[in-house]
Amino acid sequence: MDKQSLLDLLRHDARESVDDIARQLGADAEAVAAALEELEDDGVIRGYQAVVDWNNVDEEHVRAQVEVDVELDRETGYEEIARRIARFPEVATLRLVSGDYDFFIEVEGASMHAVSNFVSERIAPIPEVTKTVTHFVMDSYKEEGIELGDGDDDDRLSVSP
Amino acid sequence: MTLGDQLSDRVKQVPPSGIRKFFELAEEVDDVISLGVGEPDFSAPWAARTAAIDSLERGKTSYTSNRGMRELREAISERVTRYGQEYDPEDEIIVTTGASEAVDLAFRAFVDPGDVVAIPQPSYISYTPGAIFAGGEPLPVPTRAEDEFKLTPEALEAAGADEADVLVLCYPNNPTGAVMTDDELADVASFVRDHDLVVLSDEIYSDLRYEDDHASIATHPGMRERTIVFNGFSKAYAMTGLRLGYAMGPPGAIDAMNKVHQYAMLSAPTTAQYAALEALRSCDDSVDEMRREYDRRRRFVLARFEEMGLDCFEAKGAFYVFPEAPDGDDEAFAEGLLEEQNVALVPGSVFGEGGEGHLRVSYATGMRELREAMDRIEAYVSG
Known part of the structure; x- marks a missing residue:
């Protein structure tokens, strides 16, 4: 079982059935199921989620990208700070990045107030955090490789030579 | 009237x-x-589209040389070496408005009224009308499901293709998806040499083979001098609407096709030629x-x-x-x-x-x- 092909397929559409995946890879369904389990057990696949276009959801949903600067000391490393921040359910994504700041956080909340409150009351007070910059997401055009919006119609002739 | x-x-x-x-x-x-x-x-591919736009912005909207831009012919010549084909960009390659135009040019250049054009079937629907428009007489050569729709010398013999003047080949095939290996093509090549046919080999799907590499009849002994190969950008590069293809063959043959092309078409679309050049350079x-x-x-x-x-x-x-x-x-x-x-x-x-x-x-x-x-x-x- 070629695990890279399996991952390619799942990253494109994780809801495909094991049978359909097997058909496309020319493999046994059992072999695909076993490979999937292995990928999960090895921590390669950490979960399967829906890609939501929040523009089409009635309820308000606010997202912000937060840049966080930290100051390390002898006892505290990035890992430790990250573990603390990652625990908050409001934090959807947390990455250590190169460049002008240290952590990139994606925060989700029901309102701008909730999100800014979260940053000022939960993130900023962490002793190692020296600075935060919050960017509210105003619109999104592509998520997880999927273009949002209406897309283009297939304008090919329905039957052609 | x-x-x-x-x-x-x-x-x-x-x-x-x-x-x-x-x-x-x-x-x-x-x-x-x-x-x-x-x-x-x-x-x-995005790079090909960008190259087309870029060429327009630079004002590249005139005709090109009849045979197509020199750079493009050179890139094509380089590209087809991966199929074992060697053609001189100078006088053995012509760029056309889709491979369809190239096939039509070949019919007009090689078919005299009454000439028999053997066409393995099922096949792409243009070959038979193309042969007729050129005054030829199409001869259907049925291929069979039990042969996986490959062409065999037996099928050619049974259809009376030994009397034909021209043989059209299209592998990988539309509509069957059939492919032919080098060994299988060798048998067809032998029949073609024995009965002195011209081969028009439409290889437009050459990059879409899933189990093995493309094989071309033109690379078999004694076949280069009697074969015109067609290829293009429509299928592999998803450029159908840009209408760009090419034909390759011995110098005299391409000269003859160019004679028709220069009057009927003048040159293939310039914008598409720039897109194709970029496709060959960077879109593998x-x-x-x-x-x-x-x-x-x-x-x-x-x-x-x-x-x-x-x-x-x-x-x-x-x-x-x-x-x-x-x-x-x-x-x-x-x-x-x-x-x-x-x-x-x-x-x-x-x-x-x-x-x-x-x-x-x-x-x-x-x-x-x-x-x-x-x-x-x-x-x-x-x-």
Whole structure:
């Protein structure tokens, strides 16, 4: 079982059935199921989620990208700070990045107030955090490789030579 | 006088296209899922599109040399070495408005009135009319499902192709998805040499082979001097609408085709030539990605047909599979499927002798539609 092909397929559409995946890879369904389990057990696949276009959801949903600067000391490393921040359910994504700041956080909340409150009351007070910059997401055009919006119609002739 | 009465015999001799008829039927059905499309569902690689736009911005809107831009011919010459083909960009390559134009040029350059043009079938629908428009007499050479629709010397012999002047070849094949290996082509090459035929080899699907590498008859001993090879950018690079192809052959042959081309076409679209040049230079990865995607769909469709109990040989090229219609009547099946399940595919008989009783199923359609279409076909088959 070629695990890279399996991952390619799942990253494109994780809801495909094991049978359909097997058909496309020319493999046994059992072999695909076993490979999937292995990928999960090895921590390669950490979960399967829906890609939501929040523009089409009635309820308000606010997202912000937060840049966080930290100051390390002898006892505290990035890992430790990250573990603390990652625990908050409001934090959807947390990455250590190169460049002008240290952590990139994606925060989700029901309102701008909730999100800014979260940053000022939960993130900023962490002793190692020296600075935060919050960017509210105003619109999104592509998520997880999927273009949002209406897309283009297939304008090919329905039957052609 | 009405112009209708004045039509040339050649034009009158060619019946309306069966594809056209089916297209019109499909157009009347709402929410149709079409597996009847003979072109990629992808768009041309971004770099190729950008190169086209860039050329327009730089004002590159004049004719090119009749044979196509020198740089493009050089890039083509370089490219085809991967198929074992060697052609001099100077006088052995001509860039045309789609491979279709190249095929037409070859018919006009090599077919005299009354010349017999052997056309293995089922085949792409342009060859027979093209031969007729050039004054030739098409000779159908049926290929068979039990041979996986490969052309054999026996099939050529049985059809009387030993008397033919020209042989058209198209592998990987539209509509069957059949491919031919070097060994199998060697047998055809031997027949061709024995009976002194000219070969027109349409290799437009050369990059869409899933189990092995492309093989060309032109690379066999004694074949280069009697073969014109056609290729282009439509299928591999998803550039059908840009209309760009090319022909390669010995110098005198390309000169003759250029003679027709310079009067009929002058030169292939300049913008498309810039896109094609960039495609050759930097878009191999896109082609690989599209090929991988087609291959996954191919396996999926073949597996579903097998599970449904539809007989289907393992097509290894292009983006078609060619299953048997369950009750043998391809037209009735295709029309019934369209009416009851809103799925369009093309009855095999449209593609000539040997195609009847089969269905051309194109997998140049996204997985979601493909899955839904296969479910509907299954419902129709078992319904």
